[in-house]
Amino acid sequence: MREFQTLQTVTDAGILLVTINRPAARNALDQLAQRELRELLRTASDDDEVRGLVITGAGDAAFVSGADIGELRDRDLLSGLRGDAQQLFSEVQAFEKPTVAAINGHALGGGCELALACDLRIAVEHAKIGLPEVGLGIIPGAGGTQRLARHIGVGRAVDMILTGRLLSADEARDAGLVSDVVPRDRLLARSTEIMRGILSKAPLAVRLAKLVTRSALDVDERTGLMIERLAQALLYTTDDKREGTTAFMERRKPGFSGR
Secondary structure, X not given: OOOOOOEEEEEEOOEEEEEEOOHHHOOOEOHHHHHHHHHHHHHHHHOOOOOEEEEEEOOOOEEEOOEOHHXXXXXXXXXXXXXXXXXXXXXXXXXXXXXEEEEOOEEEOHHHHHHXXXXXXXXXXXXXXXXXXXXXXXXXXXXXXXXXXXXXXXXXXXXXXXXXOOEEXXXXXHOOOOOEEEOHHHHHHHHHHHHHHHHOOOHHHHHHHHHHHHHOOOOOHHHHHHHHHHHHHHHOOOHHHHHHXXXXXXXOOOOOOOO
């Protein structure tokens, strides 16, 4: 994987750790950072050595503070309709491999929206999470109005968006927005520990479980149950299903092949 100007990457045991590295700008996602993150997603999708993605920010202050305000001030109707950040975070959500947002500080605006697009979210104790866009004369336009409501319910989402209120890490956990809250020095260890646990499971089952569960947001229950049934039928034909069930009966760890 090539070197990036705004991202740092390290791959270890199938886990690609991506650090958004703009600490002087509180890791705001300017246009260059968005382009590089999009390129990284597409490269990682095709890289068999990458099995899972952990995204964090540089430093202790911010995960991602949102859009670059200098760029935001100059955006016009056409840039709004193009929705670059919204499309980027949709690519994050659609990424077939598991993703964890390791929230190392404030996740505001686009930072909150990026975290919402990931499968799981782990936060440090001092993190603040929110969507303060209405105070800038705009709305959360990179998926925030949709994904936040799906995660914590419409009532809580409307409260956060209209007031611009920021949740503490503990409040975010209580609301179901993050899975765990940890000290700063445990963030990456906990995030990679969770990812290692996911990667120890059958790869095809993990991929289809993510796909089927995500589909529940877009279809009625009857259609979702049919998708679930078809996915299960497909998994019944795999070597990994036989290996997983056989290993359980033999009281040993399974050796999944991804087939």
